[in-house]
Amino acid sequence: MQHLALIGFGAIARTFVTTLFVQPETRLNRLSxxxxxxxxxxSEEQVRKLCGSHMIDVKVFTDMAEMLASHPDLVVECAGQQAVAEHGAAVLTEGIDLLIASVGVFADQDLFNRLKTIAARKGAQIILPAGAIGGIDALVAARLSGLKAVRYAGRKPPGAWKGTDAENRVDLDALKEEAVFFEGTAREAARIFPKNANVAATLALAGLGMDHTHVRLIADPNTNENTHEYQVKSNAVDYDMRLVGKVSALNPRTSLSTAFSLVRTVLNRSDVIVI
Ligand SMILES: NC(=O)c1ccc[n+]([C@@H]2O[C@H](COP(=O)([O-])OP(=O)(O)OC[C@H]3O[C@@H](n4cnc5c(N)ncnc54)[C@H](O)[C@@H]3O)[C@@H](O)[C@H]2O)c1
Incomplete structure (x- = not known):
């Protein structure tokens, strides 16, 4: 793989390129x-500097058809759910694999089915990274043994829930102790809290599905961290996982680890050792 294309150049994409292109094992020499x-x-020169190398051929597009005509080997979405809905089909129709950061978009079952159908027909893959969490390898393996339950809890300080439906459920400014303001399925969570849907959707797609993955969302005035906790019960393994995400300096709503998860996913597509 030599030519990578990105949709969006915000917080995740910037950390992603500054990390990916300096890895000694990367064979990429083109970035669209x-x-x-x-x-x-x-400016293409600014992006090239961010990538840490003048050897990289960088091209910036505002038109998806033009970008696809440059034949990237892989397209990575780091833009938002609407960008997946707008461009996903075009990428897959070209037979190009699509790595998606905005996994929460797949709470929309029609879009999920449509993109899956196109990918299957064109021989392309839709790749869903672990993103802000981890342990997805264990969850998918456990699913093959038979899953009994997957329960997720997302905990953030009250301010991090501002601008979401949490404001209609709890007085975020007056909280003295933690408040569970949502409890339901991953599908409901993604519909009501689309900006916070990625982790629950990733767990759901790896595990028991959107309608059988239990989600709790918590505003906690006694923390300033974003914590993801989940519990898996299966016929092969039971486990609890707790990840405390550091927030991206470029976007306080984004967990920093997401960009690194994307880098890992891309490196694994061409490395000799895949881990
Ligand atoms: N999978 C996970 O665990 C996880 C974790 C954090 C964030 N995310 C998702 O990743 C996405 C990106 O996050 P971010 O922090 O980089 O956001 P950001 O807002 O910092 O950057 C997004 C960039 O994409 C651009 N953009 C939006 N729509 C576009 C389009 N149609 N075409 C081209 N560019 C477009 C925006 O202008 C912006 O520059 C978000 O959807 C977020 O929900 C996923």
Whole structure:
């Protein structure tokens, strides 16, 4: 794999390229970027500097058809759910694999089915990274043994839930102790809290599905961290996992680890050792 394309150049994408292109094992020498027309101009020279190498051929596009005509080997979405809905089909129709950061978009069952059908027909893959969490390898393996339950709890300080439906469920400014303001399925959580849907959706797609993955969302005034906890019960293994995410300096809503998870996924597509 030599030519990588990115949709979006925000917090995740910037950390992703600054990390990926300096890895000694990367064989990439071309980077294409799709940005929104009218968004601040990314000069190709600036992006090349971010990648840490002048040897990389960088091209910035505002039109998806033009970017796809440059024949990338892989397209990585780091833009948002709407970008997956808008561009996913076009990428897969070209037979190009698509790595998706905004996994929460697949709470939309129709879109999920449609993209899966196109990918199958065109021989392309839709790749879903672990993103902000981990342990997805163990969860998928456990699923093959028979899963009994997958329960997830997402805990953030009250301020991190501002601008979401949590404001209609609890007085975020007055909280003195933790409040569970949502309890339900991953599908409901993704529908009501689309900006916080990625982790629950990833667990659901790896495990018991959107309608059988239990989700609790918590506002906790006694923390300033974003904590993801989940519990798996299966016929092969039971486990509890707790991840305390450090927040991206470029976007306080984004867990920093997501960008590194994407780098790992891309490296694994061409490395000799895949882990
Ligand atoms: N899987 C996970 O665990 C996980 C964790 C954190 C974030 N995410 C998701 O990753 C995505 C990106 O996160 P971020 O923190 O980098 O966001 P960001 O807002 O910092 O950056 C997104 C960038 O994409 C651009 N963009 C949006 N729509 C576009 C389009 N149609 N075409 C081209 N560019 C477009 C925006 O202008 C912005 O520059 C979000 O959807 C977020 O929900 C996933």
């Amino acid at each position: 970027l799709l940005v929104r027309s009218g968004s601040p101009d990314e």
